Each structure stands twice: as structure tokens, then as C-alpha cells.
Amino acid sequence: MASIKPSVPKGTRDFSPAEMAKRNYIFDTIKSVFRKYGYQQIETPAMENLSTLTGKYGEEGDKLIFKILNSGDYLLKVDQQLLLSLNVQRVTAGISEKALRYDLTVPFARYVVMHQNEIAFPFKRFQVQPVWRADRPQKGRYREFYQCDADVVGSESLLNEAEFVMIYDEALGKMGLKDFTIKINNRKILSGIAELIDKSDNITDLTVAIDKIDKIGLDGVSKELLERGFSEDDIEKIKPVILLQGTNEAKLASLRATLAGSVIGIKGCDEIETVLNYIAGNPLRTAKLELDITLARGLNYYTGAIFEVKTNEVQMGSIGGGGRYDDLTGMFGLKGLTGVGISFGADRIYDVLEELDLFPQTASQGTKVLICCFDADGEKFALPLLKQLRDSDIPSELYPAGAKIKKQLDYANARQVPFTIMIGSDEMQSGLLTLKDMVSGGQEKLPADEIVKKLKA
């Protein structure tokens, strides 16, 4: 059989032991903070019904969903005319009814609706699982990556928003990030701005354009708005809002003045202020909290708060995001249930921590001692000792007999095992075993009990 050159699909990666240790450090840190704030973990299947996912992420998003082909002779079940039509969308619906999850929020909404009778609201859940996107990979962008989501459904309180800011602050600070910004905005403010220029029905174009202010500047945004049917007059009206400067309080005051004529706009200001007040009572440790009204994000289901987290220490896209959606479960038939949530992008956080060299030297959580013996007799002699070590919760291994000592010690070094125990004829005769410190190179002869005691310390 011809051998195939081994490879993994574009944008996916293997994780070796050293990487897993670091990844688990990130996951464990985030999970511990989630738990501390009262969130409970759930998991949902890697695949969902395609119909559950389509239409939730906009036109672009739908294209990025990985579809799973039906099983069996699925082509026979499809109308031949349809196949010949070459209409991708309709043919897809005929040959695929499952897809890999694209994010954790939509599956969660489905979960809430399906389990509504067993859930105690407000329901605070967290979820740490991979998601898949058929995107073009590039720096910090993968086709399989983990999201760490925390959401609350069934609570309108803005305390939730404030707690999410605290969770970001605490979790990212715990991982050693020193300089990062939590940007916050409110969809109602954006609605107010649209109202101001009587373009409420075109809020998507407006938000998409002003979201780019950092990248393409005011001129670029103006140009894009003109192309999308906004007038010079409109742009003049909203210009002061887009170009807001100063402290969060100053921005808020200015917004209130500009949006005075918009009920919804003022509501957005009120909400932001409430969140800021909650935070003021519990000052953040590390994060900067910045009201940024250019923050719009693509997701069109946000209705209140919008979050995005960026590190200022390295060049990297956002490492977290989230917001409030008043009616996410509505599309699954459960109306009027509000939700707010955030997400950590674990893979990007990994890249950031790696670049900043912030991973702790997790004192080799691996094997602590390797027993090396010179022959089969030594191996037999070592077995009770191995059991004794493991009964004392000392991670230990016995190198199978037959290999040269050099090879066994090489193995210990490669695995970064800090201690070895040598067992040869001398040791078996005297009962004094040779314990070797692989870092210092020193060794001493001790009875088994002493060794266990010493390694346990």
C-alpha cells in the first residue's frame, strides 16, 4: 500500500505534552474563575443539526460553517434536477443535515430551550470546547480552536455585565497579562446614533463602517458611509460621536448631550453608567475599562452591552468578546429570555502568553522518579518498590529491563524526570538503593523507606 504523507488539515494542530501542560494551565485558570463566580459547566455535541446553525451568523458566517456529509447513498436521495442546478445552498441542504459547531453561544441557546424545564433561572453556565470555522488561517486564526464561554440567561440585571468585566480582569490578570483593555459599548447607543440621522433601518452598515475607525481612519469611514448611502450631512452629525475622546465619564456626558433626542440612545448611556458604577465599587486589578462607541462587532444579535478584550502588549486580534442578546432563544421558540455572555479565545491567549514568556515553570508535573535496573532480576526486585512509591502518590515509572543504563538515563533526561533509582546486584544484596539526583548529579545509598519519605517531601 502506498504510504500517505502524514499531515493535518489546514488550520488545525496537534498538541504535544508540553503544549498540553500550557493549554491546561489556561483552561484551568479560566475555569476556576468561572466557578468562583458561580458558573456551572456544560458540554454540547461537536456537531449540531445544520438547521440549528444556519442563519445565526450572517451571510458570511454561514459560509464558514463546516458541513458534514450525510451517510450512505445520499446522492440518490437528492432530486437530480436540484443537483444539476449547481445551486450550492440548496444542494448543501440536500446532502448535509449536520455541521460542526461554529461557536458555543448558539448551541447554548438551543440547550436552554431544550432543557428549559430543568433549569433554574437565572442560569449561569460555562463551556470550554473546540469550535470550527472554515476560514482562511493566518496569525492567531485557526480552523479549530477553543472558546471558553460564560453566559447568564434569564437575568436582566446589569450586575451580570459588571461581573463579566471582573471575570476578564481576574482571569487575564492571573495569567500574568499586565496591560490589556476591556472595551465596552452598548448596542442601544449605536441605535441612538442611527436614530439621530434617521437611518435606523441601516444600522448594520453604520456599525460595520464605524467599527473600522481604528484601521481606516475618519476619512476611510466617511468614504465607506458615502458608498453605503449615507449623506455628508449624516456624517457631519455623527462625527463628534465617532471621534469621542477623554475619560469614560467625559465620553458619556458628551454622548448624553448628543443623543438627548433619542430615548433608546439615552437608555444605552444609562446602562453603561450603571455598569461603570458597579465597577467603581469594585476597582479592577489590572484591566483598563474603556467605553468605545466604535466597537460594534459583526454579530447582529447583540442588543445591549458589547465587550471586546485586546492585549496592548503584543500585536494580536481580540482575545475575548461578548455581549447581551435580549432574544437569542427566540429563534428556537422561547421568547423573551435575555442572555449576556463572554468568551475567552484560549488559542490566542496561548500565543500571547508564549510571546510574552508568561507561562509558569510548572515544576514538571510529570514523573518524579524513574527506576532503572541492570537486568531482569532488578526489575523483579523493583516492582514492590514501584508499588510503594505509587501508593505514596509519587508519580513513578520503571524502565523495562533489557536496556543499557545510558539509554535509561537518557530517557529520564528527555522526560525531565528529576530522580532515578538504580537497582543492580549491589543494591539487591545490601537493600540500600542508589537514589540519583538528575539535576545535581549527586547520588546516595538509602533503604527503600527512606527514599519514599524523601521523594514525598
Add this chain to the structure above:
RNA sequence: GUAGGCAUAGCUCAGUUGGUUAGAGCACCAGAUUGUGGUUCUGGGGGUCGUGGGUUCGAGCCCCAUUGCUUACCCCA
């Protein structure tokens, strides 16, 4: 979807205007060392130069195509 860059040993990469048998470091295996590694020395295995075509007396190098990877745009974690 749009545009650029790269492809040579398991890994990271050299390879001169196109010229004889394609190199280095790391890793691996063996020996120096019959009971001692992480430093040293010696030797060894490893290659369809991504694939296919073309130009040429001659191609790792030039041209065309193709595949894969990668970076940026769009969008996103």
C-alpha cells in the same frame, strides 16, 4: 472570495552567473565508557530538492502549470 511570500534530511535552514558524487546544525543510532545521563570526541543511517511539464550539452537554481503551507485584506476568538 482578493493579493503577496515560501516549498531542499525527522526539525531549522545553507546551496555562488545553471556545472562533476546536494551540505550544516539539531535530533536519531552506535562506539570511546562490561554499573551512570545531562558537557566532550569519533563514526553511522537517513534526500524522487513538493508534484508534473518545458528550456538547456547539463536544472535544487531559469520558465509554465499544479498542489501544499504561510502572510495580509474581508471577516472573526
